[in-house]
Amino acid sequence: MGKQVNNLANILSLTTLKHCLLAILTWCSFSIQAQETPYSEGKKYTLGSVTVSGNTSFSEQTIVTYSGLSKGKEMTIPGEDISNAIKKLWNSKLFNDIEIYITKIDGDVAHLEIRLSDLPQLNELKINGIKKGKKEGIINDTGLKKGTKVTENLITNTKNFLSKKYRKEGFYNTKILINTIDVKDSIETARVNMVVNIDKGEKVKVKDIEFSGNEILSDKKLRKAMKNTKKINRFRILKRSKFVDSAYQEDLSKIIDKYKENGYRDARILSDSLIVNDDNKTVSLHIAVNEGEQYTFGDITFIGNNAYSDRELSRVLRIKKGDTYNGVLLQERIADNSKPDAFDITNLYQNSGYLFSTINPVEVSADDNVIDMEIRITEGKPAYFNKVSVVGNDKTNDHVIYRMLRTRPGQLYSKENVVRSVRELGQLGFFDAQEISPNFNNPNPDEGTIDMEYSVKETGSSQIELQGGYGGGGFIGTLGLSFNNFSIKDIFKKEAYKPIPMGDGQKLALRLQASRFYQTYSFSFSEPWLGGKKPVQFSTSLSHTKQFLYNPITRNADKSKRFNITGISVGLAKRLTVPDDYFTLSQAVSFQHYDLQNYNTGLFTFGNGDSNNLSYTVGLSRNNTRIDPIYPTGGSNFSATAKFSIPYSLFNNVNYKALKEERDALELIVGDSTRPIDERTEASDRVGEIDQERYKWLEFYKINFKADWYAEIIKDLVLKPSAEFGFLGAYNNDRGVIPFERFFVGGDGLGSYSLDGRESIALRGYPNQSLSDQDGGTIYNKFSLELRYPITLKASAKIYALGFLEGGASYNSFRDYNPFSIKRSAGLGVRIFMPAFGLLGIDFGHGFDALPGETVKNGWETHFIIGQQF
Template sequence: MKLLLNIKKENDDLGKQVNNLANKLPLTNYIKHCFAILLFACSLSIKAQQIPYNDGKAYTIGDIAVIGNTAFEAQTIVTYSGLQKGQAITIPGEEISAAIKKLWNSKLFSDIEIYLTKVEGDTAFLEIRLSDLPQLNELKINGVKKSKIEGIIKENKLEKGVKVTENLITTTKNYLTNKYQKDGFYNTKVLINTIDIKDSLATARVNMVINIDKGEKVKIDDIVINGNEVLSDKTLRKSMKNTKKKNILRFLKRSKYIEADYKEDLVSLIDKYKENGYRDARILSDSVIVNDNQTISLKIDLEEGEKYTFGDITFIGNTVYSNQYLNRILRIKKGDTYNGVLLQKRIADDTKPDGFDITNEYQNHGYLFSTINPVEVSADNNVIDMEIRIIEGKPAYFNTVSVVGNDKTNDHVIYREIRTRPGQLYSKANVVRTVRELGQLGFFDAQEISPDFKNANPNEGTIDMEYSVKETGSSQIELQGGYGGGGFIGTLGLSFNNFAIKDIFKKEAYKPIPMGDGQKLALRLQASRFYQTYSFSFSEPWMGGKRPVQFSSSLSHTKQFLYDYQTGNADKSRSFNITGITFGLAKRLTVPDDYFTLSQALSYQRYDLNNYNTGLFTFGDGFSNNLSYTVGLSRNNTSVDPIYPTGGSNFSVTAKLSFPYSLVNGVDYTALKNERDDNFAILTDPDATAAEQADANTRISEIDQERYNWLEFYKVKFKADWFAQVIPNTDLVLKPSVEFGFLGAYNQDRGVIPFERFFLGGDGLGSYSLDGREAIALRGYPNQSLSTNDGGTIYNKFSLELRYPITLKASAKIYGLTFLEGGASYNNFRDYNPFDLKRSAGVGLRIFMPAFGLLGIDFGHGFDNVPGDTEKSGWQTHFIIGQQF
């Protein structure tokens, strides 16, 4: 910016002399002009008698001229500057400085100067000289692949027409240099040139050429550590999490050199000493040595110092909590090896917002403004006495609590999940829990939810809380086609996860559908040559609006046709129909804690068989009724993102029970079983006549129709998942899981029903056999291949999954995974062996897009054989739609 007031006067070249002197000095443009102003002011003080009008005298602007290379109208520039003809100004004074500043802040001009061209009595004539900032015309980027150019343009906002400023050039250069240095190109050089375009257009334009020379990728050949005797080189190198030397066995951490990571790792190296009692350890020097083979070596000289232990630890200033209680939280005793890192974590663990430390204990009980500082008061004989000085401050209360960013979701849906209320005592735990609950809704980007403190007033003990959210698409559409079950399968599904049923008859609410009340509505249609299925479901998470009691309902109908082995087509005259309806209630509990949910459901299914004879059912014509009650207890404290949890656990245990009809219906099932066994013996007797076998088969069907008229069973299932960060504050997550299921009968003479069974193996998405079965995933094996044809009555499964995110943006969450898992299916407890498993391992990818839900692919290798085969299963490919393992 040129803050220069030039004075043109015949026979007076003072301004020119000052400018010439400033331009001869090796200064930046900005400093040159500041220097020119200084010289000009000094000269004025010497020649004041020659320039009497430059003594802060008041003038009236006679006229303002505008010259320079600009596409703007002169009157537009004058108006924007704030100066106007007839205005009273002081020369020198604030008016001209303010006008220059205002023009500069518009970010439209360069070389802004205002000249005093003429003085007539008390009238001053001004001239504004400026040039438009040039616009970017063409951009050429050399040194990178063509596929990368679009990303560079977008990330640096280098679109055609953008104003080319020094700041734009500098930030672009720094961005590209840092970008490639982070990828291991330590010697990256970026050169940016601009070329003025000389044409007839009034607008100033430039072409820009960016030359990127990444050089060779620089890897770390060796890390040499000198001065260490207590801790080994291996231990110290391991403490450097992001800086590793070359090793062909390492694939999670590359050996590229990134200066910022290296500096951070030097701190980690000293922290490793502090964890072991050496509080005086320090880096004496570190250097980067460039080798001849395009690698570098790092040399670190350090001094370990002496080992220290903790002495007396005294708390000062605490009135809310006793010394004994604070000592229980600190968990450090006199005589323990000094550990400065552990001490800091026990006082305030920045890696765990809900950690068990002294700071959180105070903040969870209202003392937001408390400060806790550990101070060493003595270090005699390498024994450190500590004072932990506490300033408790006033308890803080929420004054206002607000939410911003929700354009679609109604306020009451959010506020009912918020655990911080106006007038309530501040609690950090409640703030952390609120962030989790809002993330679990699925309506907002869990990575973007931010609790912001506003207007904190330690004197009055009040604070305003504002939760900032970013909404994501909460409706999903499923439209797909594929081949399976012997034919083409078409699916149309609509899922509205933030529905508002109260607005269903309001025309203006369809944008495109009524939304905002947090309800869920799903419609699904799937059809092929062999079956059709229709389903509808609706749930309200806060029935009545006052308590977190979820009401859910679903209605479904499926129709399956028998496969004709002669024609290979579906026989439409032979069908198996299932119609079902379910109502459920789920209530959030308060004990043992409010992560628990008690759920209950009442369901009814009607199975109709029309000339549908298979190996599973012994009667081809008839029906079965399934009236059952399901009760479940679950606990979910995963955080924060439901798509990619990084901590917590999720477990559930459910029991599905039918009424024990055999106790009250007066049927002698022992006699029926004996009669069935007798007829089955006739049916399998090679000496029996055809008529006898036909009669026996008819009687077996009649007996089974009576046995399965009303289904009698109980089914128990258990599932648990855990999530843990492998390295604190990273997104590398380990997920162990365990599952178990058992289907039993009250009356052994009546037997286990042919429905509700477990079919293990494959992707877990089920198949075209819609007989109430449960498909259990076990990757690395074909679908449902690890159970018998009739399905298992017992199964167990164990898995271990390692996940790493590629991106967790709201538009698409993508993560990769590797897995180990094993499981098995059994028909009775006599054969049950939880350690006799079918094992597999593999890799996979998951993509979650709000409009389409979860999609994925897994490549699993089965190490064992499928029952009936002698060869191991080998590699299997699984496509995942709408679920997670």
């Protein structure tokens, strides 16, 4: 009887051979046990009972129904029905160890048993060897989420995926180890915990890059064309030699581009290979090229152009017959995708409304290595803006945004206006400049219309300054509030305080600073669109300062001896249209009143009296920096301002020459210790009276110039050269240069407090205001060069590192002025801008020169920039 059973099993196995192979591939077994039977080949049976056994959470009825083995069904055993049942159960990806047994045969009725187990579900996942922030990406990429069915195939695919992923990033020695641990608890569902151990090892470096087949271009030139893949060179700083596969593949294309730039349009990479060296830390790259032959441009014909003549298009293309063929340059002159405002033919058409135009260069002949080109142009209909909308502005009111847009419904499409609109929104400072996106919706080439949608993301635009410190003999506290998207019309609306009325683009600032010895209060307000129709900015400010004299006996402030300054200013700034609309003309009138009461110091020679400063300031500026005001990548920003007082000496009938001569004579008496005290005191009092007359109304003129340039050297690496100059002069030399409005050079430039209108000029590597005389300079110049590179420009935090070289100095007169006699410094720094804290920064500067009056170079200084934003 046992022999007959074995024969039946053999027959079933032979008949279902192809299904057994499938079962082997999927780690399932298929076996059938039966009672003694005389049959040696398949026979038809009626299916009786079907039972289910094994470790499963699914009901018996569900499994039987899904398998298709329904009671009463006629089927051949062995045959396709049982094989199909195994396939269906396996394809569900819910089970493993699927086996079907014949448990009993009653005549023509066969009873079956399905024995299987549920695939285990993933309970917990632990990933070791990578940073916490990278784990979520691994989970999303591999699908290793809680509840996922865990199979050997899943584990193998995960290992392969991770190994391949890190190899592409240059980690050729990555090791992946995955362990699963059964979860033993009261829950019947099979579950496992998975531990993924990732050992990336170190990135391999490129030991050598070798070329073969190149005769025209040397190995050195080809290596230079590979911008991101460099061989080991200990003297290289900006580019590392670590191998990254994606960068390498991009560099292979750069090699071909280099040949195309030199006329070898048929150049190609025949093969490339990577060899891991014996040290397992370096690789060698071998690249075989076929250079082909050099070509030149022949006739260049424009076809399909109606809007522009051949001459106009040739002026933009700037390629002539006989020029060495340059496929890269040709593509850039037709459509330079690296610059949205490039001077190319595509932008020429798109800035004139031809949004739907297409421009294709076609080679029509290449005889004798001379390439005749046809520039085939399909102009299409001019496009007009149909709808223009903005989404994403939760705080800023629509009218503030729409007034900045250069695109209007019904207006002819212009790419230049779209790019400019994005820049203007970024420059507002209310939105994350990196997230502003112009979206083209519902393009209709037949009707020539397009819908324009600008997507923005609000960011913190108001600031609070909270600072405390010790200086000047006591604690100094500062509270400053700056609301940069204020709405003054909603100031009396309770529901508008979230936490303050916002959305109209106005700026309001309040600042209070106090210590035992001084108090300052200031208020300023500006409306960028006075009247709401034109970009005319109105601004006003009020300030009041109290300074108390130090009492050396009580070591406290003597409030009976004080120096007060009260100031007010009103200004207008208008955007110009010529030479272009990046220019702004600003004008302001300001008045400061200085009141001294028993305040005898070296600042003035009189301790009681007052002085007045009525001045007019006019400025011309131009700012076309690109989009992000935190991290500009291109453009320039310059400003020139002139500040004038009324030339009182022309009409007040005061003989300042005589006063100067008298004052000089009195100074000799005051400084002559051999004279009687009464005579010296009387002379000193007279000097004070003369100075009271000289400074009753301040008379001066002041010129300032500043220019910044931004140039993107390679992607995101930005060079920023800067230059500054300032001069304070007098209309009447006998009256002299006033002791106010002077320049103090050195340090971080964040002079938070001053009585006399001084300007603090940053020059890192030296202490604050250390490079000017005690009374300040009347001339200064400064030159700096910064190299910036972003670490991240995300909305949550914009972080960039910088290196700098700079030099500057201040001078007391043009007789002393020498623009090349400057104090030099260099250093490194970092800037962090977060909506919650504003701009934070630290610089480490090394001063190469000695401070005035010293002989040893200053050395290292640390400078901080601190603010807070909400």
